[in-house]
Amino acid sequence: MTAPRALRATKQRAAVSDLLDRLADFRSAQEIHEELRRQGEGIGLTTVYRTLQTLADGGEVDVLRSAGGEAVYRRCESSAHHHHVVCRRCGAAEEIDAPMVESWAQEVAEKHGFSEISHTVEIFGVCRACT
Amino acid sequence: MTAPRALRATKQRAAVSDLLDRLADFRSAQEIHEELRRQGEGIGLTTVYRTLQTLADGGEVDVLRSAGGEAVYRRCESSAHHHHVVCRRCGAAEEIDAPMVESWAQEVAEKHGFSEISHTVEIFGVCRACT
DNA sequence: TGCGCCCATGATAGTGGTTTTCATCTAGGG
DNA sequence: CCCTAGATGAAAACCACTATCATGGGCGCA
Numbered sequence A, B: 001m002t003a004p005r006a007l008r009a010t011k012q013r014a015a016v017s018d019l020l021d022r023l024a025d026f027r028s029a030q031e032i033h034e035e036l037r038r039q040g041e042g043i044g045l046t047t048v049y050r051t052l053q054t055l056a057d058g059g060e061v062d063v064l065r066s067a068g069g070e071a072v073y074r075r076c077e078s079s080a081h082h083h084h085v086v087c088r089r090c091g092a093a094e095e096i097d098a099p100m101v102e103s104w105a106q107e108v109a110e111k112h113g114f115s116e117i118s119h120t121v122e123i124f125g126v127c128r129a130c131t
Numbered sequence C: 001t002g003c004g005c006c007c008a009t010g011a012t013a014g015t016g017g018t019t020t021t022c023a024t025c026t027a028g029g030g
Numbered sequence D: 001c002c003c004t005a006g007a008t009g010a011a012a013a014c015c016a017c018t019a020t021c022a023t024g025g026g027c028g029c030a
Helices: A011-022 A029-038 A045-057 A099-111 B011-022 B029-038 B045-057 B099-111
Strands: A061-065 A071-075 A083-087 A093-096 A115-126 B061-065 B071-075 B083-087 B093-096 B115-126
Touching: A011 A029, A011 A045, A011 A071, A029 A045, A029 A071, A045 A061, A045 A071, A061 A083, A099 A115, A099 B099, A099 B115, A115 B099, B011 B029, B011 B045, B011 B071, B029 B045, B029 B071, B045 B061, B045 B071, B061 B083, B099 B115
Parallel strands: A083 A115, B083 B115
Antiparallel strands: A061 A071, A083 A093, A115 B115, B061 B071, B083 B093
């Protein structure tokens, strides 16, 4: 195994990863950048975007779109396919899995003649803390 | 009832609405603008955006976000709450309703202490015509 | 430990979708 | 027919995100 992974261990990548570990909320790239700067990390916005992109591609973080259309990121516990209940006030999220919804989606799509199926299922609400 | 509706009947609004009636696909504001210009309608991009926004607010059209994050619009048959199976190639969509998913979402959210619940459920695939 | 290759970084400029601004136009009630 | 509040649209602002490219710093190797 000649590690095909060409990722280099940099301070910036670690900083983003560490911050994600400490957050339980979906956050935008800009918010993450701002927070890291506040903590005194020297990191550029470009790098934050790039790092989040990389993490997302590797399935290490979940990405979804906020109501405003901007991408928000969060470290997920499980690397398996799952969905979220997200607080629309603070972004806090809990993971859920829904086997029955998975099969339902597959079935419905096939019935309509669609193939190569994917789906988005997210539940939004206001969490206990924000009520 | 002193009609609170302050909407004026203009040629532009009618043009957008008519075009939406003839389309079965989710289309972006830009695409709709382009199509109207092609048909010789004198309409500005600004107005297209504004009109779609208004229609969406009034629940007359469905809005969702394409993979790239841009907003796409479509006239919906049913004004009731429903979801879609959308072709990621051409935007063609069919409406589906999923009572069991509705109640499932409600139940899951409550179990996690969330209130004022809403949800997004969209199924993406490739339609028969695009295969 | 030191060298050097090459990936990573980040300031800056660019891109593309959407909104705001504001001067002008017009639907439609009086 | 006139007047006015709402509608229009060209241009500019906005904002999230991406591309560019010169510089910096891991890390493999000697």
